[in-house]
Amino acid sequence: xxxxxxxxxxxxxxxxxxxxxxxxxxxxxxxxxxxxxxxxxxxxxxxxxxxxxxxxxxxxxxxxxxxxxxxxxxxxxxxxxxxxxxxxxxxxxxxxxxxxxxxxxxxxxxxxxxxxxxxxxxxxxxxxxxxxxxxxxxxxxxxxxxxxxxxxxxxxxxxxxxxxxxxxxxxxxxxxxxxxxxxxxxxxxxxxxxxxxxxxxxxxxxxxxxxxxxxxxxxxxxxxxxxxxxxxxxxxxxxxxxxxxxxxxxxx
Amino acid sequence: xxxxxxxxxxxxxxxxxxxxxxxxxxxxxxxxxxxxxxxxxxxxxxxxxxxxxxxxxxxxxxxxxxxxxxxxxxxxxxxxxxxxxxxxxxxxxxxxxxxxxxxxxxxxxxxxxxxxxxxxxxxxxxxxxxxxxxxxxxxxxxxxxxxxxxxxxxxxxxxxxxxxxxxxxxxxxxxxxxxxxxxxxxxxxxxxxxxxxxxxxxxxxxxxxxxxxxxxxxxxxxxxxxxxxxxxxxxxxxxxxxxxxxxxxxxxxxxxxxxxxxxxxxxxxxxxxxxxxxxxxxxxxxxxxxxxxxxxxxxxxxxxxxxxxxxxxxxxxxxxxxxxxxxxxxxxxxxxxxx
Numbered sequence: 001x002x003x004x005x006x007x008x009x010x011x012x013x014x015x016x017x018x019x020x021x022x023x024x025x026x027x028x029x030x031x032x033x034x035x036x037x038x039x040x041x042x043x044x045x046x047x048x049x050x051x052x053x054x055x056x057x058x059x060x061x062x063x064x065x066x067x068x069x070x071x072x073x074x075x076x077x078x079x080x081x082x083x084x085x086x087x088x089x090x091x092x093x094x095x096x097x098x099x100x101x102x103x104x105x106x107x108x109x110x111x112x113x114x115x116x117x118x119x120x121x122x123x124x125x126x127x128x129x130x131x132x133x134x135x136x137x138x139x140x141x142x143x144x145x146x147x148x149x150x151x152x153x154x155x156x157x158x159x160x161x162x163x164x165x166x167x168x169x170x171x172x173x174x175x176x177x178x179x180x181x182x183x184x185x186x187x188x189x190x191x192x193x194x195x196x197x198x199x200x201x202x203x204x205x206x207x208x209x210x211x212x213x214x215x216x217x218x219x220x221x222x223x224x225x226x227x228x229x230x231x232x233x234x235x236x237x238x239x240x241x242x243x244x245x246x247x248x249x250x251x252x
Numbered sequence: 253x254x255x256x257x258x259x260x261x262x263x264x265x266x267x268x269x270x271x272x273x274x275x276x277x278x279x280x281x282x283x284x285x286x287x288x289x290x291x292x293x294x295x296x297x298x299x300x301x302x303x304x305x306x307x308x309x310x311x312x313x314x315x316x317x318x319x320x321x322x323x324x325x326x327x328x329x330x331x332x333x334x335x336x337x338x339x340x341x342x343x344x345x346x347x348x349x350x351x352x353x354x355x356x357x358x359x360x361x362x363x364x365x366x367x368x369x370x371x372x373x374x375x376x377x378x379x380x381x382x383x384x385x386x387x388x389x390x391x392x393x394x395x396x397x398x399x400x401x402x403x404x405x406x407x408x409x410x411x412x413x414x415x416x417x418x419x420x421x422x423x424x425x426x427x428x429x430x431x432x433x434x435x436x437x438x439x440x441x442x443x444x445x446x447x448x449x450x451x452x453x454x455x456x457x458x459x460x461x462x463x464x465x466x467x468x469x470x471x472x473x474x475x476x477x478x479x480x481x482x483x484x485x486x487x488x489x490x491x492x493x494x495x496x497x498x499x500x501x502x503x504x505x506x507x508x509x510x511x512x513x514x515x516x517x518x519x520x521x522x523x524x525x526x527x528x529x530x531x532x533x534x535x536x537x538x539x540x541x542x543x544x545x546x547x548x549x550x551x552x553x554x555x556x557x558x559x560x561x562x563x564x565x566x567x568x569x570x571x572x573x574x575x576x577x578x579x580x581x582x583x584x585x586x587x588x589x590x591x
Binding site for chain 2: 013014015016017019020023042063065066090091092108109110111
């Protein structure tokens with residue numbers, strides 16, 4: 001029987017953990033042919049490796065500096081054919097409870113070869129965790145938003161975002177350089193990044209850090225309103241009547 | 253033994269009469285009593301200060317003399333069984349009171365109240381103080397087994413345990429010798445964590461423990477963890493509460509190194525100035541992201557144990573600076589082999 005070996009990406013910030021995983025994959029290769037496509041130490045490298053394509057399963061450490069495993073999994077979903085994801089963790093009571101709750105596959109380090117084989121076998125036949133489930137798993141706000149662009153994942157660091165505006169089906173993400181479209185709900189974004197963004201209008205969240213001031217418009221006509229000025233942006237964002245109190249709170 | 257924690261759940265123990273905190277407490281309580289009795293004795297508030305001075309002139313000589321004598325013979329008394337020690341303290345007080353009573357007759361030509369009444373008051377106050385220190389000791393040390401369990405849970409982060417085991421497993425095939433060394437470090441660390449840990453231990457032992465711990469972390473984190481030791485001026489013979497430093501280093505790694513993609517430095521600075529021992533630990537710190545919770549626990553635990561051993565003579569302070577977290581400990585420099 002000639003099976004194409006399963007192509008696996010190992011993601012873990014700790015070198016010994018990666019080499020242990022490699023050993024284990026070698027151990028089970030008789031029963032389940034596997035090739036290690038790459039092994040990387042950070043979430044960003046993982047996304048780059050996955051974009052190159054051809055990866056069936058990502059063995060993804062949950063606890064990593066910078067971008068954690070769950071966030072990586074969320075960005076991976078922007079790919080046209082997202083790989084299956086198996087989370088690995090040494091100990092994280094919260095994450096483990098969440099995995100159990102949503103029936104997401106995970107492996108506890110130190111990992112046993114038999115468990116790894118089981119999980120890989122299952123992964124081939126199952127689809128990746130759903131976006132909603134991953135959202136539930138996320139403990140801390142993401143470090144980046146991601147937009148799919150020509151089969152690649154474009155990462156937008158949350159700190160670079162000036163405003164988020166809901167359009168018909170998408171949310172426009174505006175940075176100093178350009179705009180991106182993402183498929184997310186503005187309300188959920190508002191909840192996730194409550195500390196960073198403030199809602200100035202029914203359809204718009206602006207970055208608190210980017211606010212440079214407020215401008216009064218239409219005072220002559222008596223229907224006065226306010227606009228927000230954002231750093232490095234010509235465009236003005238209108239403040240809705242209901243949110244006018246923000247002008248006083250944020251202007252200072 | 254005088255250096256063990258002097259309180260536990262089952263037997264009482266005399267306080268350490270050479271400890272600044274104990275001395276302060278005695279002074280405050282006795283002088284407070286003087287103030288209050290003076291308040292009861294006077295007809296109008298205007299006479300209060302004069303009455304206080306009068307009472308103090310009778311009480312202070314006895315108080316100061318008692319503290320001196322107890323400080324001198326305290327260690328010997330504390331070696332006795334608690335009941336005998338307490339009786340000895342009462343006897344000392346009775347003796348001093350009698351001696352002062354007659355001395356004041358001869359020297360100061362004042363006529364204090366009757367000796368019997370003085371004896372009753374002095375012995376009662378002494379008894380109350382002894383009971384107070386005993387209760388305080390008990391309050392500070394919860395049931396022994398419980399304390400030990402809590403301490404254990406606070407110190408072994410499961411995260412560290414499982415990641416370390418995983419790291420050792422990865423070495424077993426390629427580098428068996430390093431795996432052996434790592435397992436030995438783990439054994440050393442866990443032996444220390446599971447020990448009784450009630451008595452002060454030499455600082456050099458604690459440093460050895462810290463090295464074992466950091467070696468294990470280095471195994472996992474590689475270049476991301478950089479350690480700077482500044483301990484050339486460290487007195488290795490100083491006695492410190494066991495596990496006073498290792499949990500703080502674990503904090504430093506967990507909060508300062510692990511959440512960061514770039515390498516960071518943990519620095520350890522230990523030195524003695526005259527009779528004080530100073531420890532300064534620094535690690536990188538970032539406000540956003542990283543691990544949640546658990547930080548206060550180790551610091552609180554160590555602060556409590558320092559207090560148990562040294563009372564107010566030891567202090568632990570933490571400071572958050574520019575991308576920097578700093579823990580400073582100052583405690584009495586107690587030399588090993590001198591009790």
